[in-house]
Amino acid sequence: MIKQKRTVFYLSDRTGITAETLGHSLLTQFDGIEWEKINAPFLDDMTKAHALVERINRAAERDGHRPLVFSTLLKPDILELIRQANCRVYDFFETFISSIEQELQQPFARIAGRSHGVQHHLSYFKRIAAVNYVLAHDDGVNPKNFMEADIILIGVSRAGKTPTCLYLALQYGIAAANYPLTQEDMPALQLPQVLESVTSKLFGLTLSAAQLHFIRQERRPNSQYASLAQCQQEIQWQESLFQLFNIPYLDTTHTSIEEISAIILDRSGLKRQLYGYEKARRSSTEPH
Amino acid sequence: MIKQKRTVFYLSDRTGITAETLGHSLLTQFDGIEWEKINAPFLDDMTKAHALVERINRAAERDGHRPLVFSTLLKPDILELIRQANCRVYDFFETFISSIEQELQQPFARIAGRSHGVQHHLSYFKRIAAVNYVLAHDDGVNPKNFMEADIILIGVSRAGKTPTCLYLALQYGIAAANYPLTQEDMPALQLPQVLESVTSKLFGLTLSAAQLHFIRQERRPNSQYASLAQCQQEIQWQESLFQLFNIPYLDTTHTSIEEISAIILDRSGLKRQLYGYEKARRSSTEPH
Numbered sequence: 001m002i003k004q005k006r007t008v009f010y011l012s013d014r015t016g017i018t019a020e021t022l023g024h025s026l027l028t029q030f031d032g033i034e035w036e037k038i039n040a041p042f043l044d045d046m047t048k049a050h051a052l053v054e055r056i057n058r059a060a061e062r063d064g065h066r067p068l069v070f071s072t073l074l075k076p077d078i079l080e081l082i083r084q085a086n087c088r089v090y091d092f093f094e095t096f097i098s099s100i101e102q103e104l105q106q107p108f109a110r111i112a113g114r115s116h117g118v119q120h121h122l123s124y125f126k127r128i129a130a131v132n133y134v135l136a137h138d139d140g141v142n143p144k145n146f147m148e149a150d151i152i153l154i155g156v157s158r159a160g161k162t163p164t165c166l167y168l169a170l171q172y173g174i175a176a177a178n179y180p181l182t183q184e185d186m187p188a189l190q191l192p193q194v195l196e197s198v199t200s201k202l203f204g205l206t207l208s209a210a211q212l213h214f215i216r217q218e219r220r221p222n223s224q225y226a227s228l229a230q231c232q233q234e235i236q237w238q239e240s241l242f243q244l245f246n247i248p249y250l251d252t253t254h255t256s257i258e259e260i261s262a263i264i265l266d267r268s269g270l271k272r273q274l275y276g277y278e279k280a281r282r283s284s285t286e287p288h
Numbered sequence: 289m290i291k292q293k294r295t296v297f298y299l300s301d302r303t304g305i306t307a308e309t310l311g312h313s314l315l316t317q318f319d320g321i322e323w324e325k326i327n328a329p330f331l332d333d334m335t336k337a338h339a340l341v342e343r344i345n346r347a348a349e350r351d352g353h354r355p356l357v358f359s360t361l362l363k364p365d366i367l368e369l370i371r372q373a374n375c376r377v378y379d380f381f382e383t384f385i386s387s388i389e390q391e392l393q394q395p396f397a398r399i400a401g402r403s404h405g406v407q408h409h410l411s412y413f414k415r416i417a418a419v420n421y422v423l424a425h426d427d428g429v430n431p432k433n434f435m436e437a438d439i440i441l442i443g444v445s446r447a448g449k450t451p452t453c454l455y456l457a458l459q460y461g462i463a464a465a466n467y468p469l470t471q472e473d474m475p476a477l478q479l480p481q482v483l484e485s486v487t488s489k490l491f492g493l494t495l496s497a498a499q500l501h502f503i504r505q506e507r508r509p510n511s512q513y514a515s516l517a518q519c520q521q522e523i524q525w526q527e528s529l530f531q532l533f534n535i536p537y538l539d540t541t542h543t544s545i546e547e548i549s550a551i552i553l554d555r556s557g558l559k560r561q562l563y564g565y566e567k568a569r570r571s572s573t574e575p576h
Contacts, residue, residue, distance in 0.1 A: 015550035018313040025306040025403035026384055029396035041550055088391050103376050104318055114316035131451045163419045166454050262303035262329050
């Protein structure tokens with residue numbers, strides 16, 4: 001099947017993260033279309049807006065379909081100009097804000113950049129502190145400080161521990177350590193000794209042997225380390241270990257880092273430290 | 289002024305990242321309200337939904353105002369049940385999807401988890417490769433590989449280089465190196481020698497001397513390194529250096545990591561490597 005080609009624009013006064021998140025989650029619900037995605041962040045003056053109108057019109061002509069435009073623009077004159085282009089505009093603020101104004105019984109501030117601005121000095125520092133914690137406790141380094149970790153991810157080499165720890169730190173301000181399970185631990189079905197006093201903080205990452213093989217091949221092609229047999233053996237061993245010691249774990253084979261992180265938060269009941277969630281509760285639907 | 293207290297719920301079949309990003313963007317436009325924020329990701333069965341209805345109703349009673357509920361729920365029966373609670377529901381799919389269906393002339397898939405799912409194996413590996421690149425080229429390590437960097441952030445100690453590099457890697461798949469400007473370089477107004485062959489990749493991070501002082505105090509209280517005079521001198525020196533060598537730079541004092549990253553992408557014209565942006569263009573509004 002030949003895919004239909006269309007263009008989508010993400011427009012914003014500031015970073016464009018919100019416009020893109022919205023559009024992306026809607027458009028992934030439609031198959032069979034090849035999207036050309038154009039980000040136009042910091043669209044904050046009429047000169048840029050005029051240039052963009054031209055660009056939208058050219059895309060419409062080339063595609064034979066008018067582009068979709070997702071916007072979080074706050075300046076009415078810029079939005080008005082964009083509407084004159086050959087496109088379908090979905091403006092996020094316009095759609096929701098008046099109903100929320102009504103609900104909250106106050107007008108909105110119309111100030112750009114609030115959403116991804118620095119909310120609190122405190123959260124900035126929590127985030128940096130969490131990143132520093134991850135870097136200082138990556139791959140089994142400094143296990144003497146594991147008591148201070150919010151969570152400790154464990155798994156065999158290349159199971160995705162480090163990127164997940166970094167995402168937990170950057171996105172949620174979580175101090176995440178990680179510790180590798182190695183072949184040397186395998187003969188005995190036991191946890192590495194340094195983990196014995198912190199079992200309640202452990203969370204396992206696993207994946208299919210085939211994917212682990214594929215990932216390790218990239219790193220050390222045709223090594224014993226990367227062989228499918230070795231990967232199968234290690235995965236089987238670590239999953240037995242997780243089960244034996246009652247360690248919660250997740251198969252990440254078909255899961256993105258965002259999802260892995262959200263699932264870890266949900267299952268472990270960890271409190272998020274970021275985005276002004278000073279009063280954040282457990283990320284769960286349980287009443288308490 | 290005593291702040292009004294209200295509760296907001298973010299509901300999703302999956303991670304809740306979209307619901308939260310969108311709701312957060314809208315609510316930051318309203319002042320004077322203290323929000324209790326409750327995340328309910330993975331809300332995928334009726335038992336959880338019933339428990340949540342109870343929780344919403346209790347919050348309404350306690351606050352004296354009905355909660356706001358931002359949702360990306362795809363299951364109609366769950367959404368229907370939530371609507372019966374004492375709350376105001378803003379559902380992102382419902383709001384936009386039928387208009388997009390009309391525009392694209394096809395029905396949507398109604399499959400949860402697409403937005404943050406693994407789109408392509410390729411982007412997963414790009415992201416991991418970018419994170420590995422950052423970790424292997426942090427704080428001036430391995431400058432011999434700087435030619436392979438997409439961008440090289442420079443600045444004095446504690447200017448925010450490492451977290452920004454990690455965010456660029458995780459969010460956009462950018463291979464970002466960073467190199468510290470140190471006191472030893474100061475007497476001569478020159479770039480460190482290892483940077484001379486890669487000047488086109490350089491991007492400077494600066495901040496106010498007061499904030500640098502504050503950050504360094506956390507690390508080494510009352511040291512020469514943390515003194516306000518030292519911070520003032522280093523900041524003045526590095527900004528002169530950036531100007532002299534025509535290196536683009538950004539004052540990050542009032543800027544979040546998300547914004548810093550988006551601005552760097554925009555100004556440097558770097559191509560994003562992630563989220564299926566195989567055809568991504570320069571993140572700018574310039575036609576080309």
